[in-house]
Amino acid sequence: MPAMVVIPTSGRSTRRVAVGKVHSILSNRVKGNDEQFLVRWNAADSADKPPLSWHGLNELARCLDLVQEYLEARQDSSKLPLLASRKRKSPDSETHFERRGSPVDRRLEQASRASSISRSPSVSSTSSTSPPDVFNGVLDVDADGFIYCRSSSGKDVIGIDIRDVPTPEMVRTAQRSKVDHANILIRAEYSRRLEKVAGKKIHLVNVYDASTPSLRFRYIPEYKLQPGVHKADPATQEGCQECSPHMGRDIGCEYTKKCSCLEYAAVDVSRMDDQMKAEYKEAVATGQTTLGFPKKFPYFAEGTKVRRAGCLVPFYLRSRRPIYECNDACKCGEHCRNKNVQFGRTVELEIFKTGSGRGWGLRCKEDLHEGQFIDTYRGEVITDAEATRREEAATSKMKASYLYSLDKFAESEGIAPEDLYVVDGEFMGGPTKFMNHSCEPNCRQYTVSYNKHDPRVYDLAFFACRFIPAGEELTFDYLDKEEGEEIDDPGPDAIPCLCGAEKCRKWLWT
Numbered sequence: 374m375p376a377m378v379v380i381p382t383s384g385r386s387t388r389r390v391a392v393g394k395v396h397s398i399l400s401n402r403v404k405g406n407d408e409q410f411l412v413r414w415n416a417a418d419s420a421d422k423p424p425l426s427w428h429g430l431n432e433l434a435r436c437l438d439l440v441q442e443y444l445e446a447r448q449d450s451s452k453l454p455l456l457a458s459r460k461r462k463s464p465d466s467e468t469h470f471e472r473r474g475s476p477v478d479r480r481l482e483q484a485s486r487a488s489s490i491s492r493s494p495s496v497s498s499t500s501s502t503s504p505p506d507v508f509n510g511v512l513d514v515d516a517d518g519f520i521y522c523r524s525s526s527g528k529d530v531i532g533i534d535i536r537d538v539p540t541p542e543m544v545r546t547a548q549r550s551k552v553d554h555a556n557i558l559i560r561a562e563y564s565r566r567l568e569k570v571a572g573k574k575i576h577l578v579n580v581y582d583a584s585t586p587s588l589r590f591r592y593i594p595e596y597k598l599q600p601g602v603h604k605a606d607p608a609t610q611e612g613c614q615e616c617s618p619h620m621g622r623d624i625g626c627e628y629t630k631k632c633s634c635l636e637y638a639a640v641d642v643s644r645m646d647d648q649m650k651a652e653y654k655e656a657v658a659t660g661q662t663t664l665g666f667p668k669k670f671p672y673f674a675e676g677t678k679v680r681r682a683g684c685l686v687p688f689y690l691r692s693r694r695p696i697y698e699c700n701d702a703c704k705c706g707e708h709c710r711n712k713n714v715q716f717g718r719t720v721e722l723e724i725f726k727t728g729s730g731r732g733w734g735l736r737c738k739e740d741l742h743e744g745q746f747i748d749t750y751r752g753e754v755i756t757d758a759e760a761t762r763r764e765e766a767a768t769s770k771m772k773a774s775y776l777y778s779l780d781k782f783a784e785s786e787g788i789a790p791e792d793l794y795v796v797d798g799e800f801m802g803g804p805t806k807f808m809n810h811s812c813e814p815n816c817r818q819y820t821v822s823y824n825k826h827d828p829r830v831y832d833l834a835f836f837a838c839r840f841i842p843a844g845e846e847l848t849f850d851y852l853d854k855e856e857g858e859e860i861d862d863p864g865p866d867a868i869p870c871l872c873g874a875e876k877c878r879k880w881l882w883t
């Protein structure tokens with residue numbers, strides 16, 4: 374039998390708990406003024422350690438995400454004792470994102486039944502009316518997986534199956550114990566991470582409760598391509614070669630007909646005579662290049678009356694056309710106004726708790742002009758098969774979804790559904806992860822490409838589709854249909870929409 378191990382009761386041990394070594398957090402309590410958590414160690418790490426030990430928050434600084442996960446499960450369990458965990462498996466084993474079912478759910482269920490503690494044959498007994506005090510005890514585990522437990526005085530040794538920790542008594546104590554300090558530390562850690570995100574500040578506001586968005590989320594500046602996902606060879610990225618930085622009004626490609634990046638842009642009919650219109654029609658019908666016809670530039674240039682430089686022009690605002698921005702291989706220079714989304718977010722954002730059953734939301738701290746770029750949607754880019762696997766691993770249809778298919782060119786390029794890529798913003802991404810759906814949205818998501826030869830990897834960029842005053846929640850339509858496009862019948866299992874819009878269609882997706 375391994376040596377007996379004393380569970381630290383003061384929580385003041387200096388031993389730091391590293392996230393990779395912890396299996397889960399099973400319970401919490403307060404000792405003196407110290408909020409403590411019962412850590413279950415990974416099997417591989419417990420050979421020379423106790424399988425379980427209590428730790429104060431000063432030791433848990435490196436696994437606050439596990440503390441947060443435990444607290445969420447505890448919170449959910451206190452409201453809905455018999456609900457299964459709604460968490461799904463994390464995709465990224467490298468980053469130790471694996472999520473586990475809540476032990477608290479199971480304990481609460483047990484607590485509601487008569488308390489019965491299994492005993493090791495080698496230890497003395499306890500009864501359900503006098504639950505064991507494992508709080509100041511000594512724990513160890515035998516070859517059969519039984520934990521030995523005795524009081525700090527060394528008497529009354531009892532045995533508990535490791536699977537029965539936390540005991541019902543522990544669960545009851547946990548529910549009564551305050552976790553204010555833990556919540557403050559979790560919030561501070563999230564804010565610290567937000568401060569590290571490049572660009573203007575991102576704030577976090579919650580006037581409803583002590584919760585914080587998941588610490589299991591990593592802010593990333595660009596897509597993370599996961600196995601099986603390939604961006605087109607950079608050599609295929611063509612830049613415009615006939616343009617120069619000092620064309621027209623010194624704003625790059627806008628007034629040229631030569632810009633090959635604008636090849637797929639909409640033509641500007643107002644600048645075409647009848648003969649040119651006929652030639653254009655012929656070029657489109659026969660699949661010839663449309664280079665040389667006047668194109669609609671997607672963004673307003675400097676010098677427009679209202680401060681709109683960089684905002685989408687009305688034609689693009691009203692259509693769902695993809696935007697092809699100039700790129701590093703172009704000859705138009707860095708100030709070309711056909712470069713916008715690629716420079717990233719320039720507005721100050723606020724993640725806030727909506728308090729209306731829609732979780733967290735996003736708003737801007739400053740007024741947004743019609744057509745103004747907000748930020749891209751980022752995340753892991755995964756294969757369709759991996760996205761399906763992640764969806765199927767979700768334990769509930771009601772679980773928030775962060776998957777966006779990169780299917781804009783599926784039809785035009787003949788890409789089979791199983792060959793499409795999907796962006797998953799659940800575990801990594803940017804603040805736009807928090808944008809909720811509205812049936813009367815104020816933002817729209819656009820396709821922005823820097824390589825017309827890569828129809829499978831492109832940016833998803835959010836723009837304001839009307840003036841949005843500072844503080845108004847930013848929303849977009851999750852169904853993202855073209856005007857007049859059919860919407861499938863929702864059916865009885867559709868997820869209800871809580872957007873509150875006058876013309877709410879009452880469901881989010883089927």
Ligand SMILES: C[S@@+](CC[C@H](N)C(=O)[O-])C[C@H]1O[C@@H](n2cnc3c(N)ncnc32)[C@H](O)[C@@H]1O
Binds near residue numbers: 734809869
């Ligand atoms: C991309 S997330 C948006 C951020 C999310 N509110 C959060 O707290 O992380 C999408 C999820 O938010 C919730 N949601 C967004 N818009 C909603 C709406 N109009 N009505 C109900 N739930 C909504 C749904 O759970 C949906 O799966």
